Amino acid sequence: MSGKLEFTQEVQEIARISKALSHPVRVYILQKLSKMNSCCYSGDLVEEIPVGRSTLSQHLKELKYAGLIQGEINPPFIKYCINRENWEKAKKLLDDFLNYTNSLNFSCIEPESLIHK
Amino acid sequence: MSGKLEFTQEVQEIARISKALSHPVRVYILQKLSKMNSCCYSGDLVEEIPVGRSTLSQHLKELKYAGLIQGEINPPFIKYCINRENWEKAKKLLDDFLNYTNSLNFSCIEPESLIHK
DNA sequence: GAAACATTTCGTATATTTGCGAAACATCAA
């Protein structure tokens, strides 16, 4: 009985969502889409994001793969918008993770330690 | 005037924090530390996490570098705990990001599209 | 059908992340 765990579904999901949020381009896209409650064309985004078209497309693909956005074909454009259902799920998941915290604060002294220097 | 932005401080911070949360080992550690409101020894963690000692140490290092935990030397052990101040900041940052969302939901039709297949 | 357009996929190069074991480091106990 080694005691080694497998990670729970929850832990793995949090890591997966966080990974999708771990690049400025993707954060920017999500922020824009979620704030404006509307959709965006890839062409609009490439105007304002300092990255090439094909790179942007890959980031959109990752967000889509993560389930956080969805694309609607509207020829000759493709409109992207937040996937509300999954966005709400992600929100709840991270919210719970961040807020289930005992807010008492004791016994942790600022280290000044050399560890991990 | 190309219109290309630099990313705001906020966007970059969100990406940076998210990156720290983007691995199950690190999520597990943070979850444990934040829930139990106490400290943990690296040796305790290595018992339950399916990863070697040196690898665990690197993950702790990353979390420390990201400012989310801190280590207190307590010979011959090293006690790790949440860095409450930065944890609160991270919480607020992600919370705002996740919740400044217009919750109306219109014009986004489930795609069925082949894009990014 | 051909040209024009928005976007994605492919191929490739580079950088970063993840993982491990061995060795190093620091502290305590004898």
Place this chain on the structure above:
DNA sequence: TTGATGTTTCGCAAATATACGAAATGTTTC
């Protein structure tokens, strides 16, 4: 001082992420 213990750093290998331009895809318009 020597050995035991807990932890980190080093050196390396393998996997993954990021970025770009060129070529391919799909659609509309002429």
